[in-house]
Amino acid sequence: MQKALDVLYPPQCITCNATVETMNSGLCAQCWAETPFISGLICDCCGVPLPGEEPDNELGEGRLKCDECLNVQRSWQRGRAVALYGGNIRNMVLSLKHGDKADLGKPAGQWMADAAKDLITGKTLVAPVPLHWSRLLKRRYNQSALMASALSKTAEVALCQDLLIRRHRTPSMDGKTTVERAKIMSGNVFVHPRRKIRCAGRPVLLVDDVMTSGATLQACAEACKISGASRVDVVVLARVAKDA
Ligand SMILES: [Zn+2]
Ligand SMILES: [Zn+2]
Numbered sequence: 367m368q369k370a371l372d373v374l375y376p377p378q379c380i381t382c383n384a385t386v387e388t389m390n391s392g393l394c395a396q397c398w399a400e401t402p403f404i405s406g407l408i409c410d411c412c413g414v415p416l417p418g419e420e421p422d423n424e425l426g427e428g429r430l431k432c433d434e435c436l437n438v439q440r441s442w443q444r445g446r447a448v449a450l451y452g453g454n455i456r457n458m459v460l461s462l463k464h465g466d467k468a469d470l471g472k473p474a475g476q477w478m479a480d481a482a483k484d485l486i487t488g489k490t491l492v493a494p495v496p497l498h499w500s501r502l503l504k505r506r507y508n509q510s511a512l513m514a515s516a517l518s519k520t521a522e523v524a525l526c527q528d529l530l531i532r533r534h535r536t537p538s539m540d541g542k543t544t545v546e547r548a549k550i551m552s553g554n555v556f557v558h559p560r561r562k563i564r565c566a567g568r569p570v571l572l573v574d575d576v577m578t579s580g581a582t583l584q585a586c587a588e589a590c591k592i593s594g595a596s597r598v599d600v601v602v603l604a605r606v607a608k609d610a
Pocket of ligand 1: 379380381382383384393394395396397398
């Protein structure tokens with residue numbers, strides 16, 4: 367039966383639309399090779415790859431931090447990223463954000479469910495980083511909300527799409543320093559007054575497309591903690607590495 371379906375609907379690579387016989391994670395061989403998936407030793411707080419081998423024993427595992435996470439106070443506990451920002455992932459992020467390619471949200475969310483599997487429990491509440499309403503009107507969808515939806519379905523955990531609200535529309539963060547980004551985002555996110563009850567006493571997993579300085583996730587995690595979340599973890603599609 368699957369064979370017959372394949373003839374009718376031959377599998378297509380999710381990013382270049384090439385028709386291929388064998389795919390890896392929905393990608394053709396070439397796109398897969400050009401996608402900087404993260405594996406091996408990682409920072410437990412932001413998911414960035416770390417130099418060195420995977421520790422042999424359980425001790426120390428899940429406790430390692432990169433220099434940036436050691437130097438910056440993070441208001442969330444653990445973090446994971448599917449890939450480094452670059453190559454095919456950069457194309458995916460931009461297509462989701464500006465290219466009206468909403469269909470990429472589903473595979474991205476499925477990858478994120480896998481990357482964050484160690485952080486998810488039966489009680490986890492998944493919530494996307496919000497867009498300001500004026501941006502949402504313009505773009506018509508929040509790319510992080512699409513990923514959060516696919517992630518929660520894949521991991522079979524609860525989802526709250528409107529847990530967080532952005533107070534002000536913020537200027538573009540491009541070219542801003544970590545300190546400037548933190549200043550812009552600080553206090554700019556709050557928990558929807560009618561959704562407070564959903565995150566009180568519960569672990570929250572925040573979902574975003576890209577983590578650069580972490581300022582946006584920081585503001586979101588702070589808001590969740592003020593509203594009584596028992597812990598906050600984060601997962602992103604792409605992590606911008608400092609020297610990348
Ligand atoms: Zn492809
Ligand atoms: Zn880190």
